Amino acid sequence: MASxxxxxxxxGINPLIWRTFQIDQTETFFDLHEILQIVMGWENAHLFEFQIKERKIGLLPDEEEMWDTDANLEDSESIMLIDLNLQVGDTLRYIYDFGDHWGHLLTVEKITTEETDCPICLGGARNCPPEDCGGAPGYADFLDALKNPNHPQHEEIIDWIEEFDPEDFDMGETNEILQEFNDWRQDLFLEEE
Known part of the structure; x- marks a missing residue:
């Protein structure tokens, strides 16, 4: 199968925080969301939405969990990447955390039919911002307070985050987590059979 x-x-962040990764085209958009959470370093604590052309794809509420959604929102659990017939150069947006509104631009760099271990992270730079820090403007303020011991919020930031290196990105650790995620999905699939 192609990947x-x-x-x-x-x-909205400079210097750029980015990742390159490979994903099977038979993954759903919900799977893509979970994989993005891992490769970026998010904690999967908020809602999300994908935007491609005129389409919006996200998590639909079930009967027990009600929240306001766009009437045009399509179910991320039922649409596979292959359904969109994505081509090299195509882009889509991924919005994570509607409060902080973290926008991610995704670009299709390559389509391959070679057998590969998917998902896999191929590269990246810089650490993901901490959850709930206020989006891009809040992250800039966070970094200022972190770097400046005289900043009025420096101690509060240190107590909140303890250790944080904005330049840190560990591709090996990311791939270990992706492998654990994939193993968990395989075990779940086998249990359902």
């Missing part, structure tokens, strides 16, 4: 090589860039 996509995608590059994801966090919008």
């Amino acid at each position: 996509l090589q995608l590059k994801v860039q966090l919008e």
Whole structure:
């Protein structure tokens, strides 16, 4: 089965925070969301939405969990990447955390039919911002307070985050987590049989 090589860039942050990864085209958009959470370093604590052309794809509420959704929102669990017939150069947006509104630009870099271990992270730069830090403007303020011991919020930031290196990205650790995620999905699939 064909796989996509995608590059994801966090919008509104300089220097750029990015990852390149490979994903099977038979993955759903919900799977893509979970894989993005891992490769970026998010904690999967908020809602999300994909935007491609005029389409919006996200998590639909079930009967027990009600929240306001766009009437045009399509179910991320039922649409596979292959359904969109993505081509090299195509882009889509991934919005994570509607409060902080983290925008991610995804670009299809390559389509391959070679057998590969998917998902796999192929590269990246810089650490993902901490959850709930206020989006891109809040992250800039966070970094200022982190770097400056005289900043009025420096101690509060240190107590909140303890250790944080904005330049740190560990591709090996990311791939270990992706492998654990994939193993968990395989075990779940076998249990359902």
